[in-house]
Amino acid sequence: MSNKPPNAIITDQCKAMQNAIEEVFPNARHRWCIWHIMKKIPEKLSGYEKYENIKYTLSNVVYDSLTKHDFDEAWVKMINKYDLRDNDWLDGLYNNRYLWAPAYVKYTFWAGMSSTQRSESVNAFFDGYVNAKTTLKQFVGQYENALRDKVDKENKADSKSFQEVIPCITHYDFERQFQVAYTNAKFQEFQEQLRGKIYCYPAMLNKQGSIYTFRVREDRKIFFEGEDGQIKEKRFISEFTVLFNQGDCNVQCLCRLFEFRGILCSHILSVLALMEMTEVPSKYILQRWRKDFKRKHTFMKCSYDDMLNTPIVQRYDSLCKRSHQVAENGAESDVLYTLVMNGLNELQIKIDAYRANHEAQDQDTSSKHEDTMLNNEKLVLSPIHVRSVGRPPSKRKESKIDQVVRKLRAKKQQVPTSTKKVPSQKAGKANTYCEGHEAGSAGFFPNEFQELQTTKPATTIHMMSYVDILQGNKDVMDLLDASLNG
Numbered sequence: 001m002s003n004k005p006p007n008a009i010i011t012d013q014c015k016a017m018q019n020a021i022e023e024v025f026p027n028a029r030h031r032w033c034i035w036h037i038m039k040k041i042p043e044k045l046s047g048y049e050k051y052e053n054i055k056y057t058l059s060n061v062v063y064d065s066l067t068k069h070d071f072d073e074a075w076v077k078m079i080n081k082y083d084l085r086d087n088d089w090l091d092g093l094y095n096n097r098y099l100w101a102p103a104y105v106k107y108t109f110w111a112g113m114s115s116t117q118r119s120e121s122v123n124a125f126f127d128g129y130v131n132a133k134t135t136l137k138q139f140v141g142q143y144e145n146a147l148r149d150k151v152d153k154e155n156k157a158d159s160k161s162f163q164e165v166i167p168c169i170t171h172y173d174f175e176r177q178f179q180v181a182y183t184n185a186k187f188q189e190f191q192e193q194l195r196g197k198i199y200c201y202p203a204m205l206n207k208q209g210s211i212y213t214f215r216v217r218e219d220r221k222i223f224f225e226g227e228d229g230q231i232k233e234k235r236f237i238s239e240f241t242v243l244f245n246q247g248d249c250n251v252q253c254l255c256r257l258f259e260f261r262g263i264l265c266s267h268i269l270s271v272l273a274l275m276e277m278t279e280v281p282s283k284y285i286l287q288r289w290r291k292d293f294k295r296k297h298t299f300m301k302c303s304y305d306d307m308l309n310t311p312i313v314q315r316y317d318s319l320c321k322r323s324h325q326v327a328e329n330g331a332e333s334d335v336l337y338t339l340v341m342n343g344l345n346e347l348q349i350k351i352d353a354y355r356a357n358h359e360a361q362d363q364d365t366s367s368k369h370e371d372t373m374l375n376n377e378k379l380v381l382s383p384i385h386v387r388s389v390g391r392p393p394s395k396r397k398e399s400k401i402d403q404v405v406r407k408l409r410a411k412k413q414q415v416p417t418s419t420k421k422v423p424s425q426k427a428g429k430a431n432t433y434c435e436g437h438e439a440g441s442a443g444f445f446p447n448e449f450q451e452l453q454t455t456k457p458a459t460t461i462h463m464m465s466y467v468d469i470l471q472g473n474k475d476v477m478d479l480l481d482a483s484l485n486g
Contacts, residue, residue, distance in 0.1 A: 005027060007028060008110055009031070031099050032096070038062070058078065060074070061075055064238075110261070158291070161185075172273060181292075183291045199218055203216075212246065213242075217237055218239075218266070221234065241254045242267050264280070
């Protein structure tokens with residue numbers, strides 16, 4: 001831990017553990033697991049006649065008290081209402097309320113943890129890998145499998161945060177800021193607070209210099225005991241005080257959600273929207289929730305990680321070996337120690353300068369790319385010509401009818417046009433005149449052939465002629481010539 005004691009520790013109600021923490025880590029904030037406390041409610045209070053009412057009232061006192069004063073006042077009221085003064089368990093909880101009550105512990109950053117994280121405990125970690133009959137040899141192998149599975153889940157979650165983007169639910173610029181920075185899981189937690197903004201109504205109380213004081217009224221629902229003794233649900237208006245410093249953009253809410261979980265609350269978001277803030281200061285975007293945060297332990301080789309030969313791991317391993325040699329030499333005397341430390345300080349300065357230079361270049365490159373994309377969006381270009389599917393029209397196969405029509409049109413274009421009227425060649429028929437064609441030409445259609453296109457029944461000769469054409473035994477032109485000459 002680099003000689004740094006933990007800032008916060010969560011344990012169960014173990015007196016021996018509490019004494020040890022006070023002695024070894026006197027500056028650490030110690031708290032009890034609230035999950036273990038609330039789990040004991042049926043065991044400790046189920047014997048009372050109004051157990052259900054006591055349970056809901058106790059839950060409201062624990063989770064809905066905003067300040068220490070509110071908690072103390074609500075607790076005393078509950079004890080007197082249900083005559084619980086003789087309950088030793090509740091008396092012990094109240095005497096140690098600074099170790100577990102949210103109104104007392106929310107001033108310390110807990111990263112959203114209010115219990116010993118049973119879901120991530122050692123027991124849950126080895127579920128499916130070991131059991132009571134697992135031997136020591138099997139445990140060693142299953143231990144690596146469990147670690148490999150955990151690393152694989154972390155890698156998949158990291159990859160998902162970069163590849164999948166959760167859409168924004170509002171048009172606020174600061175939501176887009178959190179969308180780009182945070183992992184998908186934490187961004188969803190932020191969006192939950194942003195949805196809760198619709199139930200918040202901020203109003204400015206006063207202003208002193210650059211410091212604004214707002215009162216935010218939140219409309220929510222709670223459970224309470226009715227006059228008939230039944231548990232009911234009702235709307236409840238809670239008031240929160242939000243302080244906003246316009247000079248350095250510091251913002252603080254009475255609920256202390258950011259100090260407790262590291263996520264801006266809906267009350268602060270309503271004030272930021274009211275003040276027309278487009279961006280949130282970087283101090284409110286925690287590094288631990290960022291998708292590009294690099295965990296240091298991933299640089300070290302391990303038997304359960306499949307990424308053993310990555311360039312980052314290889315470089316890190318090589319630097320560690322070289323640094324170990326330098327450390328051994330520098331530890332021989334004070335002069336060598338000072339020489340090594342000065343060299344490391346100069347090297348760190350060069351690394352910081354190099355990073356700052358490259359980050360500026362990357363920002364310039366990204367801004368130029370965005371400008372190019374915006375300019376390209378204004379241009380409407382013609383689509384790229386793409387070859388159609390299938391044969392070209394000039395090489396496609398023609399049907400019999402298409403071939404006949406094409407030949408007739410070609411011969412029609414070759415014959416000189418005339419306005420002479422020609423009578424039909426067959427006697428007994430009404431004269432038929434065709435303009436633009438000489439009698440006996442290929443483009444001339446006598447009445448005998450036109451009969452095939454009427455509603456009159458076709459003769460046997462005509463039917464046989466059509467069959468010969470379809471079977472390819474005769475050509476249409478031959479049939480026309482035979483009809484004209486016959």
